[in-house]
Amino acid sequence: MLQDEEEGVDTGDGWDEWSHGKALTKPADQLELTEAELKEEITRILTANNPHAPQNIVRYSFKERSYKPTSVVDQMAVHFVLEGSLLHQDSDEARRLRAKEGLPEGTEPDEEKPETPATPVEDGGEVEEAGEEDRPDSVASKTDKKEPKLTNQFNFSERASQTLNNPLRVGRICNNTLFSLQWEIYDVYVEELQKQEKNKEKQKAIPSKKDNEKSKKKMMLMETQGDDFTKVGKASKIFERMVNQNTFDDIAQDFKYFEDASDEFRDQEGTLLPLWKFQYDKAKRLSVTALCWNNKYQDLFAVGMGSYDFSKQGRGMLVFYSLKNSAFPEYIYPTNSGVLCLHIHEQHSHLIAVGFYDGCVAVYNLKEEGLEPVYKSTAKTGKHTDPVWQVRWQNDDMDNNHNFYSVSSDGRVVSWTLVKVSQEIILVLYTDILLASILILVVQRLTFHKQIDYLFLVGTEEGKIHKCSKTYSSQFLETYNAHSMAVDAVKWNPFHPKVFISCSSDWTVKIWDHTINTPMFTFDLNAAVGDVSWSPYSSTVFAAVTTDGTVHVFDLNINKYEAICQQSVVAKKKTKLTHIEFNPIYPIIIVGDDRGYVTSLKLSPNLRKKPKAKKGQELPKGPEVEIAKMEKLLSLLREPEQNAV
Amino acid sequence: MAEVEETLKRIEAHKGVIGTIVVNAEGIPIRTNLDNSTAVQYAGLLRHLTMLARSTVRDIDPQNDLIVLRIRTKKYEIMVAPENGFLLIVIQNPCE
Numbered sequence: 001m002l003q004d005e006e007e008g009v010d011t012g013d014g015w016d017e018w019s020h021g022k023a024l025t026k027p028a029d030q031l032e033l034t035e036a037e038l039k040e041e042i043t044r045i046l047t048a049n050n051p052h053a054p055q056n057i058v059r060y061s062f063k064e065r066s067y068k069p070t071s072v073v074d075q076m077a078v079h080f081v082l083e084g085s086l087l088h089q090d091s092d093e094a095r096r097l098r099a100k101e102g103l104p105e106g107t108e109p110d111e112e113k114p115e116t117p118a119t120p121v122e123d124g125g126e127v128e129e130a131g132e133e134d135r136p137d138s139v140a141s142k143t144d145k146k147e148p149k150l151t152n153q154f155n156f157s158e159r160a161s162q163t164l165n166n167p168l169r170v171g172r173i174c175n176n177t178l179f180s181l182q183w184e185i186y187d188v189y190v191e192e193l194q195k196q197e198k199n200k201e202k203q204k205a206i207p208s209k210k211d212n213e214k215s216k217k218k219m220m221l222m223e224t225q226g227d228d229f230t231k232v233g234k235a236s237k238i239f240e241r242m243v244n245q246n247t248f249d250d251i252a253q254d255f256k257y258f259e260d261a262s263d264e265f266r267d268q269e270g271t272l273l274p275l276w277k278f279q280y281d282k283a284k285r286l287s288v289t290a291l292c293w294n295n296k297y298q299d300l301f302a303v304g305m306g307s308y309d310f311s312k313q314g315r316g317m318l319v320f321y322s323l324k325n326s327a328f329p330e331y332i333y334p335t336n337s338g339v340l341c342l343h344i345h346e347q348h349s350h351l352i353a354v355g356f357y358d359g360c361v362a363v364y365n366l367k368e369e370g371l372e373p374v375y376k377s378t379a380k381t382g383k384h385t386d387p388v389w390q391v392r393w394q395n396d397d398m399d400n401n402h403n404f405y406s407v408s409s410d411g412r413v414v415s416w417t418l419v420k421v422s423q424e425i426i427l428v429l430y431t432d433i434l435l436a437s438i439l440i441l442v443v444q445r446l447t448f449h450k451q452i453d454y455l456f457l458v459g460t461e462e463g464k465i466h467k468c469s470k471t472y473s474s475q476f477l478e479t480y481n482a483h484s485m486a487v488d489a490v491k492w493n494p495f496h497p498k499v500f501i502s503c504s505s506d507w508t509v510k511i512w513d514h515t516i517n518t519p520m521f522t523f524d525l526n527a528a529v530g531d532v533s534w535s536p537y538s539s540t541v542f543a544a545v546t547t548d549g550t551v552h553v554f555d556l557n558i559n560k561y562e563a564i565c566q567q568s569v570v571a572k573k574k575t576k577l578t579h580i581e582f583n584p585i586y587p588i589i590i591v592g593d594d595r596g597y598v599t600s601l602k603l604s605p606n607l608r609k610k611p612k613a614k615k616g617q618e619l620p621k622g623p624e625v626e627i628a629k630m631e632k633l634l635s636l637l638r639e640p641e642q643n644a645v
Numbered sequence: 646m647a648e649v650e651e652t653l654k655r656i657e658a659h660k661g662v663i664g665t666i667v668v669n670a671e672g673i674p675i676r677t678n679l680d681n682s683t684a685v686q687y688a689g690l691l692r693h694l695t696m697l698a699r700s701t702v703r704d705i706d707p708q709n710d711l712i713v714l715r716i717r718t719k720k721y722e723i724m725v726a727p728e729n730g731f732l733l734i735v736i737q738n739p740c741e
Contacts, residue, residue: 181700186707232667235726235733236652238713242724243659246739328655 050077096147241324248326251275255323255588260604268558270565270606272551275588276326278303278598282334283317288592290342291581296349298585299323300330303598306338306357308578313338313357318364321598333364333371345393345402353404355388361406361416375418384408407458413468457500457514459487465502467514480517482510489532495539496630503532509544511556513634520634521560525552531579533589537608539630545577545591553607556633565607569599656735663721663736668692670730687723687734695727 053075058067087094245252255275263270283305290304299322306316316338320331337358345351350366354373360383362373377383386409393404394415403417454470455477463483466476483504493499499520503509505528510519527546535541540556549570552563569591570577579592587603657665657678664679672692674684699711716723721738 183703183707231729232733233649235728
């Protein structure tokens with residue numbers, strides 16, 4: 001390199017020598033080399049490398065934690081830089097510059113104008129032209145001055161060409177039909193489930209496919225019959241009840257809520273508030289011969305219609321009413337002969353045993369369609385020869401068959417059992433309990449003891465009551481000379497195991513202890529007593545109905561000698577009351593009369609009194625209390641007897 | 646069929662009942678003792694209301710369902726029951 005410079009200098013010097021003459025001058029610091037060294041040939045390589053570029057640039061590498069030489073070094077040598085001011089004539093900047101230059105040109109013609117009139121007219125035209133030329137330029141420049149808008153060349157659209165686009169809303173579009181409600185989802189799931197079940201069934205029942213097809217065809221026919229209002233059957237039933245409720249709204253309110261406040265002032269007496277009245281058109285001539293409440297549905301009761309008159313025997317009816325609809329019965333079963341008695345099974349409240357005037361017994365099933373009884377006794381199967389006066393269901397026997405007893409004036413007490421014979425259930429006469437050979441009994445009434453299953457009482461037309469046992473079928477356990485006329489009703493006390501009550505057309509009601517031969521209490525009611533019934537809520541309360549249309553309610557706990565309520569409940573004085581029943585849970589009684597009406601009455605609070613608790617003592621509850629109550633009364637009666645004895 | 650017919654007749658004959666309407670699945674009254682225009686009006690209006698009431702009841706508990714909707718107004722009481730797609734409407738004046 002140094003040698004190059006040297007030679008370069010030499011040549012340079014050489015030129016200088018030409019201009020200044022040939023004078024060899026050695027600089028002071030020139031290397032002195034031997035001739036051999038001078039003749040040495042040195043190769044020169046021409047490279048593009050920048051001689052000034054550093055060759056040993058080192059950079060610190062954090063990765064290796066040391067200084068590392070960079071391999072590549074920039075070799076560019078900048079010799080000369082000059083910033084240029086050239087503009088493309090079509091570019092924006094150029095246009096702008098031109099516009100700017102145009103302005104001073106525009107002003108110049110104005111300045112020239114005053115000068116032009118000074119110049120001769122010949123020049124004026126040229127100048128004007130020039131001015132005009134300038135003016136279009138200026139005009140153009142002026143229009144150019146309204147600079148073209150800077151727009152984004154990728155994403156621009158003129159405002160005038162835009163349409164109104166509402167911004168997209170992120171959120172639900174509220175449209176009722178698009179709402180997926182919880183129940184719609186539920187319905188879809190249920191459908192799916194049903195489909196799956198159907199598929200399963202189909203897979204199982206492949207051989208019976210043909211039958212399915214036939215039944216499907218039948219189904220199709222039924223459906224295409226058009227608008228059928230059986231589809232609103234249920235609703236129409238509900239509506240009938242609602243309409244009745246609206247009409248008899250005050251009665252319904254009374255039934256539920258009314259409590260006679262005047263009872264507080266009435267000492268110990270009570271009253272009966274008349275509620276609904278039930279009657280059926282087609283049963284107008286018939287008298288009510290039997291009443292029974294349904295244990296399961298306590299607003300439902302059965303009414304047996306027939307006639308007590310020997311000469312007026314005709315057809316009869318079995319009718320069911322609900323308290324919810326007093327205008328029309330729930331079930332109607334017309335019968336050939338008058339119904340004399342009925343009993344609803346206590347556990348299976350859809351089975352009703354009915355006894356007829358012609359001696360037949362029948363069992364109706366409310367769950368079955370049709371107006372005929374499910375089972376009926378015929379002459380072959382041993383029906384009675386005289387009217388059946390009482391039927392009573394018993395507990396299922398050891399084979400779990402339903403059975404009931406019937407009593408008739410032909411002197412027989414018969415037990416009937418519903419026995420399953422070759423897949424069918426028929427009524428079978430099981431045993432004749434009492435043989436008439438012993439005594440000519442004209443048995444009218446029958447009642448079974450609640451706890452002691454085998455013990456029952458029969459009342460006769462002669463006025464005697466016999467205590468019998470199912471096991472001893474040939475003899476009576478005991479006989480009570482109860483009344484002078486036919487015994488109309490005999491009923492065990494629902495609480496106290498020893499007490500029963502009897503009533504008769506000899507105007508009396510008597511209460512007995514079955515271990516004692518004489519009655520404990522005797523009440524004279526001044527008219528033939530049609531029926532008597534214990535109340536389900538108290539062991540000392542009972543009610544009796546008489547043929548003069550009066551209801552008598554007694555509470556032995558309050559008054560041992562008189563009724564605490566005596567009320568006439570009939571519209572016409574000649575109607576006789578035939579039956580009475582207490583509702584198992586509500587404080588109402590139903591009374592049937594001989595004109596086919598059933599009246600419901602509400603018992604006022606005085607009639608439903610519970611014994612008052614002494615201060616500080618808790619009121620004991622339960623049947624034991626009732627039994628104790630009765631026992632106390634009886635003991636009071638017994639003591640004087642013992643004393644007397 | 647006859648039983649329902651009888652029940653409806655009894656309802657119509659009951660004290661205070663102004664009218665009954667049975668509406669089919671398409672909203673057309675198929676049996677009524679009111680004049681046609683009134684029946685159609687009631688059918689149309691009550692249909693929507695019943696659907697809304699039913700939807701409300703079922704939305705709270707999908708296993709529940711509407712049985713009867715009772716609207717007590719100043720002049721009378723309207724009772725509506727949806728069943729099987731049909732609609733049974735009874736208008737009664739309870740205070741007569």
